[in-house]
Amino acid sequence: MTTIYYGNDLTKKLGKKQAQTASTSAEPQAFSTWFIAPLTINRKPYYLHVEAVTGFPVVTKALTPKQFARVFHKTIDRIDYLTDDQKFQIESLTTEKLTYDYAPTATNLMLTKYQQHAAQHPEELEEALAKTRGLPRQDSLSQLSFKVLQSLGVKQEILLSRKLIKFANSKFADKPGKPKPTVKYVTTTPQFDDPRKWEKYEWQPVDQHPKIVQQIQHNNLQAIAQYVDTLPSSYRLPLELVMDFLNDFLNRYLFIEWIILPTTSLAEANAYYYSSMTAQPENYEMYTEMLTGFFRFLSKTGIIRKSDSQRVNSYIKHTSKKFLGYSSQREQMTYTLKQLSSLIENNPDAVQTAIEQMQNGDEPDLTNFFDQPAHPAKTFSAPSNQTYELRAKLNDFHPSTWRRFVISGDASLADLEEAMIFIFHGQFEHLYDLRNERTNEVFELPEAMDEMFSPFANADFKDATKTNVSSLKLDDRLLFTYDFGDSWEFTVHVRKITNEPGPATAQVLSGKGYGIIEDIGGVGALQEYYDDYKAGHVDPDLKEWMGESLIDLNQFDKNEINDLLRGE
Known part of the structure; x- marks a missing residue:
């Protein structure tokens, strides 16, 4: 059951009835406990819901479970560092049974922070709301919810994402299995220990087990070194780049706060891939090759099943397609650098018009400029005499x-x-x-x-x-x-x-x-x-x-x- 706690500022709308089974003093369960308060944007009433553990915000226009569920689904669906299965699990956990509960003494730090920032910078949310005009109600409110989150800055957004990833990957872990001893795709004898050797330390704080952390990280380095040794001579990426990238994933990213192994949750690779894409989206093909290649190697050594390796590959491909998609008119379009260069080269008049519109303070109309499919039919040059x-x-x-x-x-x-x-x-x-x-x-x-x-x-x-x-x-x-x-x-x-x-x-x-x-x-x-x-x-x-x-x-x-x- 999901409980949304409200205070005296909403008793006129929701009354003062308090559920007999609810207890705000107990440790809140992630995505089952929310706090709500009124929010005024452009002199109109809205309602800000904040998740108790992660601080995840959802803004609605009506005080109904139905609208909350719809906006929450839209908002959680836009989080590309989660897998589709994790999104579904979180959505089900949150909106299966939902009740409002009066709790006048209940407080939430993140709810207070959001309210204070909105009161001090009202123009930010008003501008965000104006940009959503014409969109369906749940899409507009979903975008507004993200703006509320982003209003507190990048540091707070990263902190929330880490909490959300930890919750999803610990409660809904995508655990890989070990292949049967007879499968033919296991062709390489591992020169490192199966990470499951340290499975009992998963999700424990890094600073409490320094020696264990050192052992795991050394084992990760051995796995990286063997993987690099197995790469064919035709492999096109610099080997030092591959080693640095995988070391960053296995020995830094997976140890930011908690002890996480390559076998803890396959979804961790997707989350790291998303963070890498955010930093340098132009290198997405390299990131794809390095991460999927390493998990293929793990399947060849018998650490994980081949189907697990392919699942990582599917996650990453799905995330890259969504990440590289354009919004509004270009939402489903994915462009490589080659295609974008071609668009500019073949549309000089459209580019010049767009520049002039921006210089005049207008938003450029790029409808015609981008009016072609993301993956056009493969055509060749005009027929020749050969x-x-x-x-x-x-x-x-x-x-x-x-x-x-x-x-x-x-x-x-x-x-x-x-x-x-x-x-x-x-x-x-x-x-x-x-x-x-x-x-x-x-x-x-x-x-x-x-x-x-x-x-x-x-x-x-x-x-x-x-x-x-x-x-x-x-x-x-x-x-x-x-x-x-x-x-x-x-x-x-x-x-x-x-x-x-x-x-x-x-x-x-x-x-x-x-x-x-x-x-x-x-x-x-x-x-x-x-x-x-x-x-x-x-x-x-x-x-x-x-x-x-x-x-x-x-x-x-x-x-x-x-x-x-x-x-x-």
């Missing part, structure tokens, strides 16, 4: 999985890379590059050619968007690498060049086999899956991850692939 016939093969997999396809000479190598991902059923969730073995040139997208990437390879990097397929020679062999963690590698052979108009999009002529399964763990794990599927006994953990919908890797549907290439 057609390239290529044969691409997935390396190190049996039976042979390959595609024979044609592409226009005027298409860019970036277009060729995207076609490769489509035709082998990739999901565009990872970085990739294309190496010409004859020239030793490596072609990448502009966002992957950032300064942070330059120190870790000896190849000659080129912009894949500015180099055409027509630069390739007959019999050239290319190495296409997708996902630098799982390291899917494909050999691409230039088989034929004809002087005839090329197709508008790449077109598959023939092939064999399905392709890859994103995030399964690389070609070795794909081979294990194929062999097990053929024998009729796929690992239960893998079935759970795939949702019981198993893929027949022998299937090949040319028409389906060509529809994807045409954006249909």
